[in-house]
Amino acid sequence: MDQNKIPQATAKRLPLYYRFLNNLNQQGKRRVSSKELSEAVKVDSATIRRDFSYFGALGKKGYGYNVEYLLGFFRSTLDQHEVTEVALIGAGNLGTAFLKYSFLKNNNIRITKAFDADASKVGKDIDGVPIYHVDDIEKELDNIRVVILTVPASEAEEIAERLVKEGVNGILNFTPARITVPSHVRVHHIDLAVELQSLVYFLKHYPLEVE
Amino acid sequence: MDQNKIPQATAKRLPLYYRFLNNLNQQGKRRVSSKELSEAVKVDSATIRRDFSYFGALGKKGYGYNVEYLLGFFRSTLDQHEVTEVALIGAGNLGTAFLKYSFLKNNNIRITKAFDADASKVGKDIDGVPIYHVDDIEKELDNIRVVILTVPASEAEEIAERLVKEGVNGILNFTPARITVPSHVRVHHIDLAVELQSLVYFLKHYPLEVE
DNA sequence: AAAAAGTCGTGATATTTTTCACAAATTAAT
DNA sequence: ATTAATTTGTGAAAAATATCACGACTTTTT
Secondary structure, three states: OOOOOOOHHHHHHHHHHHHHHHHHHHOOOOEEOHHHHHHHHOOOHHHHHHHHHOOOOOOEOOOEEEHHHHHHHHHHHOOOOOOEEEEEEOOOHHHHHHHHOOOOOOOOEEEEEEEEOOOOOOOOEEOOEEEEEHHHHHHHOOOOOEEEEOOOHHHHHHHHHHHHHOOOOEEEEOOOOOOOOOOOOEEEEOOHHHHHHHHHHHHHHOOOOOO | OOOOOOOHHHHHHHHHHHHHHHHHHHOOOOEEOHHHHHHHHOOOHHHHHHHHHOOOOOOEOOOEEEHHHHHHHHHHHOOOOOOEEEEEEOOOHHHHHHHHOOOOOOOOEEEEEEEEOOOOOOOOEEOOEEEEEHHHHHHHOOOOOEEEEOOOHHHHHHHHHHHHHOOOOEEEEOOOOOOOOOOOOEEEEOOHHHHHHHHHHHHHHOOOOOO
16 A cells, blocks of 8 residues: 555545645646645645645645646545445435435545335435345445445444445444444544534634634 | 633534433433443543543542533533524435434434525425525524535535625535635535545555454 | 452643745746 | 746644553442
8 A cells, every 4th residue: 555654634635635626627727826725625725735745746836736737646646547336325315315416526436336224215226326225235235345324323333243244444424323343444433413513512612703 | 601721622522422421321321431431432531531621520530420410511511401593505415314314312403494495495394494495594594603504516605605694603514615704604514525535545545454 | 447440630741733934946027 | 137926845843632651539349
């Protein structure tokens, strides 16, 4: 694999940079400075330059960055040349939102299979993604290593265990349950209620200056 | 307001602790240690003790924490005694998922109004939440200060501006657009595509040890 | 009653992340 | 050509966050 030198905080921002560079490129822009980028993605310009510097000297002093070059660089860094297949577990409201959400733009990740416990959904498809029964995870998951988990919290743990047994090593967990997995499996939690609640907390306790 | 001493990282974890304490309390548990808590919420136990210590000495050496006491403490710290009203802008797939998602449990945040640009949705309601037309934001938003933004990216900036004019100071932004707001407005971004892409990046570049 | 086990709160330390600030290089303007 | 304006890349400093490790105190066991 790559050099482990890239800080996690930086790695998390890469997709953001990548998407914005794509936009610029589509608009026909040829060059961009860390300052412009900063205003667009709301990340301090020094942080952006630092982030880029982990990959070497990608810019030119007094000029900025060549959009096309930078884009190409990030495309390969983010492995955008190959498609990553992802499965969705739980085609409820949130799951369906994912299926209809077009990740396709600027991005080579595809949800290719969905699973649900509701027999009436099985056999159908949502936006071209076929729905299987959760009981058939073992049969149908194939080589998929990354899943989006949008099942009820009560099911999360048990399903996660089964997924891990099938070789899944990345889980984007939207359930409030904090699942327990072996250390070679990476789980990213997105907890909608927590996000909303912490936003409210910040508003009440960290008054922002009114400029 | 409160003491600004509480680190942001701590503040972000408070809702998580709160929810888990609620669970424990409902199960009838009387005491809990930082170690148990740690295993449940997947946060290092020293970090938990440190987090709690910002609020004073809430526990007892050799014993742990009294669940009911701690829960009560966090309830008031998180202002759970008063209801916070929130509006949802954009009742598409993702927005609808929010409306049907029960935040209600363990939490005093309520989505009381929704807005959408689709005239055919206006006047109806989803799970009891009435839907207004986005053109009527100015008329119907009332005193709501926090919104969940689930509109198409292209609309985000313009709608955000209007919301801010109406007094909104907290936005949970689910669009990929990085919106520009005055400094007294707090925006939390949740970027689903970025989350998924960065998970994939981590998997490919940061192999976890197979214990 | 004494010993053993458990657990907090926190000083100190380590790690991670962000930001400052400026020399060096490039481009643009005069 | 010269001067002025930009802008990178990065050493150094600052800020934020996480973790270690242990004294002090409580509970549990013997």
